[in-house]
Amino acid sequence: MGSRILPRRVRGFLTCWGVYMDVDDKFSEKLARMVKSSFTLSVVDMLPEWAEYQLRYLKRHRKLCNFRDPQRLSEKLHHRMRYPLPHFSRLADKVLVRDYIRDTVGDRFNVPLYAAMEVVTASQFECLPDSFVMKTNNSSGAVKIVSDKSREDMEQLAALSNAWLRDDFSRRRGERHYKAIRPQVLFEQALLTANGPPADYKIHVFNPVEGDSYLFIQVINGRFGRMTQNLFSADWQELPFRLGETLPPSIDTGITRAPAELAEMLDVARRLAQPFGYCRVDMYVFEGRIYVGEITFTPGAGAFKLYPAEWDLKLGALFRWPELPLSAITLEAIGRGRHFHDAVNELG
Known part of the structure; x- marks a missing residue:
């Protein structure tokens, strides 16, 4: 994207970390609309790496991403997508993560x-x-x-x-x-009930540089039918923000009432997320038992939007950054899986 393509009011410079640009809001909106109409995998394959990730972010959030010094939650998630740490692959693998769950909180939490x-x-x-x-x-x-x-x-x-x-x-x-x-x-x-699969409790865990962890729970129900979403704080109160705007909330008391296992669910999520600045731990409650479905490091590929928008920055501030090296003990626990395909070098 050189000066022959972008208007004069766009001032940019390229670095090995990507692109940082000062773009006015109207032009960002116009450019985002253009990207949305033409952004396909075939187009992605033709782009240089920095352009691909800037355009992915622009399409989703209608602004450019600050990869050099990410501040927003959405920026930090896109940074992870572009520059993943090796242990993300091990823990995003639904087979290998079972070892980490077993060694951290116990095998009874594995499905x-x-x-x-x-x-x-x-x-x-x-x-x-x-x-x-x-x-x-x-x-x-x-x-x-x-x-x-x-x-x-x-x-x-x-x-x-x-x-x-x-x-x-x-x-x-x-x-x-x-x-x-x-x-x-x-x-x-x-794990099937009379009404189908149990509700999916997605516990977002933020570990700041200082202070206590911040957690909130995203409850998804009716995944294979009429899907709903409810958001709760760790003490099961309504949150001052919304996550996306397409899913309606459930009014089913089985969803709106805190599960009896909430305290244990939060403890399990904290322990599994402890080494990381942020992750999402997905759980189910079935016949009185808690099961961990997966650990996610880039939920929704960072595409979800927070309303009011200021919460993108507020939650980003609770996401410890830069990513810290993991302890030798944690790395050993993560690396015990025997079937890990060591393809990290393929990431470039």
Whole structure:
């Protein structure tokens, strides 16, 4: 993006860290609209790395990202996407993270695992129970609940699984740490109630440089039907901000009432998130037990918006920065998984 393309009022300079520009609001809005209409993976593949991430941020937040000195939560998440630390890959891997969960809070918080496969054939389903959940270890959204496998076509399930395995999720939204995860399909116990899957408690944990951690809970319900979202503080009060603006809140008392296991859920989330400036710990409560589904370092690929917008900066201030080196003990616990595909160098 040189001076021949951008108007004179855009002042910029390029560094190895990316682009920092002073752009007026009207031009940012205009440029964001142009990006939104033409931003595809085929276009991304033609861009230099710094331009790709600036345009990703611009499309989502209608401003340019300060990669040199990120202050907002959205900026720090995009910095992580662009410059991931190696342990992000290990802990975003839904297979390997089970070791970290076991060693940090106990194996009882892991969802029972039947199998994890790098290639899936129809015959392998014979070894699975009648009901299970199948999902990938290296992506979001690739999940299928099988409540009765006798009603399923095993060849189609195998084809679906292998299609998931061929997909490079890291390219979809620019989350580079997913590139270093060896793709597998997990088959877990199906946590099903009479109304379907239990609510998803997404606990956001912020660890500032000084002071206590700040936590809030995002409750997603009805994931495979009419989806709702409710936000609560750690003491189960309403929050002064909203996360996105598309999902309606639930009025179901089973969602609006604090779960009996809340204190333990918060303790588990704090312990798992302790080494990091920020992460999101996803949990379920099923038959009175807490299960950890995953740990996420770049929720929603940093695309979600906070309202009022000032909370992007407020939460960013609670996100310890720069990222701190992990202790040798923590690195040992994270690195115990034996199936980690050491592809960090592929990230460039």
